[in-house]
Amino acid sequence: MEKFRYLPGVSTLELDVQACVGCGMCEIVCPHGVFLLENSKAKICDLDGCMECGACAKNCPTSAIRVTPGVGCANYIIQTWIKGKDAASCDSVECC
Amino acid sequence: MDKKVQNHEGCCTDDNLSGAYSGQQEIVIQPSMPAPVQDEVCCGAPPGPESNPFERPGYVLxxxxxxxxxxxxxxxxxxxxxxxxxxxxxxxxxxxxxxxxxxxxxxxxxxxxxxxxxxxxxxxxxxxxxxxxxxxxxxxxxxxxxxxxxxxxxxxxxxxxxxxxxxxxxxxxxxxxxxxxxxxxxxxxxxxxxxxxxxxxxxxxxxxxxxxxxxxxxxxxxxxxxxxxxxxxxxRVTFAFRERLGLVPVELSHLVKPSLWVLLAIFLASGIGSHIFSVGVAWTRGLMATAAYAAGILAGALAAPALLPWIPVRSFALKGTITGFICGIGVILIFHAALQFWEVLALVFGTTAISSYLAMNFTGSTPFTSPSGVEKEMRKAIPLQALAVLIAAVSWIGSAFAK
The missing domain is CATH 3.40.50.11600 (Rossmann fold)
Structure with missing residues (x-):
């Protein structure tokens, strides 16, 4: 996905290396190759490649990864501005 | 179990089905009597094949x-x-x-x-x-x-x-x-x-x-x-040219309903002038504004997604601004003989704003935009898009009074 780069320096992804047990799950589930396992510890090697889908955090057995997951969809975000986070839905947005 | 069916037809749940299958009460479907093929006098064409033995009442196979x-x-x-x-x-x-x-x-x-x-x-x-x-x-x-x-x-x-x-x-x-x-x-x-x-x-x-x-x-x-x-x-996810184009029709289908309102607004705004309102002027000027609107859709919902990796900026709103501006210039070249300065300004701003907004909305269809990034660009882009639409509308209506 080198060809597609989005805005840099915005991702909320954080990794607590102390808590990492080196299971490598984050490396497997990330669709953008953001993580790399080095010396039995995960490492964020491409922070700006992160799209905040939340797959890594969801599958980290020790909760060493934190990210505010969400959909990167302008239409959806407009809805959260107008209706608030709980009332907004993708159903009326129809993006996916 | 080919050609066999259990004999209580009212089975509905998986439990019933499994019970029936493990039981002994299976009957073999007899070959049906073939209908005479030449019998087309009263009932039309010969009948189709008999029911599939897997059919169940109340279900669609x-x-x-x-x-x-x-x-x-x-x-x-x-x-x-x-x-x-x-x-x-x-x-x-x-x-x-x-x-x-x-x-x-x-x-x-x-x-x-x-x-x-x-x-x-x-x-x-x-x-x-x-x-x-x-x-x-x-x-x-x-x-x-x-x-x-x-x-x-x-x-x-x-x-x-x-x-x-x-x-x-x-x-x-x-x-x-x-x-x-x-x-x-x-x-x-x-x-x-x-x-x-x-x-x-x-x-x-x-x-x-x-x-x-x-x-x-x-x-x-x-x-x-x-x-x-x-x-x-x-x-790794990909977002190849073909994958991007596959998403364009759905994007366009979402635009049908809002476009009806936009076209109505364009028609009304185009007819206003020193003569208060003229249907004839609404039609001729409305067509030009509609062309600009269509160019904006083309630029934002087709050109920007198709050319995505080759437009050398990262913000989607900006990508749409670039394709929109180019398409806006195209519209001006087509109608330049009939346009004066304020109208040119209106059409270019209108096309660019529409394109920018639609390209920004394409973020929802891509597999690599982060919500933090999208929100960041939206906070900058939306006020500018709104301003551009305002400039377009004021110039368009205002230019009619200058004629």
Whole structure:
């Protein structure tokens, strides 16, 4: 996905290396190759490649990864501005 | 069980079915009396074939079901791995947004080939388009297919909405009695479901270990043959030219309804002038403004997605601004003889604003934009887009009074 780069320096992804047990799950589930396992510890090697889908955090057995997951969809975000986070839905947005 | 059907027709639940199948009361369907072919005098063409022995009262036998396989929890439908004309029509329709929110298959357990107790279990979503793309790749495979109830939404989007979820996987495994069918305790899930499914939680609650399969269905054969290992490239999303173009029709279909209002507004705004309102002027000027609007759609919903990686800026609103500006200039070149300065300004600003907004909305269709990034660019872009529309409207209406 080198060809597609989005805005840099915005991702909320954080990794607590102390808590990492080196299971490598984050490396497997990330669709953008953001993580790399080095010396039995995960490492964020491409922070700006992160799209905040939340797959890594969801599958980290020790909760060493934190990210505010969400959909990167302008239409959806407009809805959260107008209706608030709980009332907004993708159903009326129809993006996916 | 070919050509056999159990004899109490009111069976509805899986329990009933399994009871009937394990019982002894099976009857063989007699070959029906063939209708005389030449008998077309009163009732038209000769009758079609007799009912399929797998039909049940109150159910629709799906066209993609080839057969049923007996299992300890009752018959499981064995599905075809080739698509027919209906599947292709259905695909074309949903690409244009038709029946897209109700294009699904019943959740539950299916199979391909003749799987045994050791066959792998592949998990997928119940969006019919996903289901079709998936089964098309399973021609040489013997496997169980666990279809989750993702409300007819594809794997990744359903995972993002917590429909392809940890709970759904656990529940579906229990509901289908999967543990009685296979001896192993492994589920193969598409990698993109990881956004909604926590592998360690599934293991804890159901005893089944989640193996993350490749992203794309076309790699599943390789994955199974390669001892459940995927190459790096199978674990990365792509967004190739063809994939991007495939999304354009749906984007366009969403614009039909709002466009009716826009066109009405364009017609009204174009007719206003020192003569108060003229239908003739509304028509001639309205056509030019409509052309600018159409150019904006073309630039933002087609050109920007198609040229995405080659437009040398990262913000989508900015990408749309560039394509929109170029298309706006195109519109001016077509109508330049009939336009004065303020009208040129109005059309260029209008086209650019529409294009910028639509390109920005395309963020929702891409597999790489982060919500933090989208929100950041929106906070800058939306006020500017609104300002551009305002400038366009004021210049357009104002120029009519200058004539």
């Amino acid at each position: 799906q066209r993609f079901v080839k057969d049923f396989v007996d299992t300890p929890v009752g018959p499981v439908p064995s599905i075809k791995t080739d698509l027919d004309r209906n599947d292709l029509f259905g695909k074309m329709a949903v690409r244009w947004g038709i029946h897209r929110d109700n294009y699904k298959v019943a959740p539950g357990l299916y199979c391909v080939g003749t799987p045994d107790q050791n066959a792998p279990v592949l998990v997928t979503a119940n969006y019919k388009l996903t289901f079709d793309v998936f089964r098309k790749e399973l021609g040489s495979i013997h496997a169980w297919i666990l279809v989750l109830d993702t409300r007819g939404i594809n794997v990744w989007c359903a995972a993002g909405k917590d429909l392809f979820s940890t709970t759904e996987v656990i529940q579906r495994v229990q509901l289908t009695g999967l543990a009685k069918i296979v001896r192993h305790r492994q589920l193969i899930l598409p990698q993109l479901a990881a956004t909604g499914v926590s592998a360690h939680r599934v293991k804890k609650a159901s005893g089944f270990k989640v193996i993350w399969g490749p992203i794309r269905a076309k790699d599943i054969n390789y994955f199974l043959k390669n001892d459940l290992n995927a190459d790096d490239s199978m674990r």
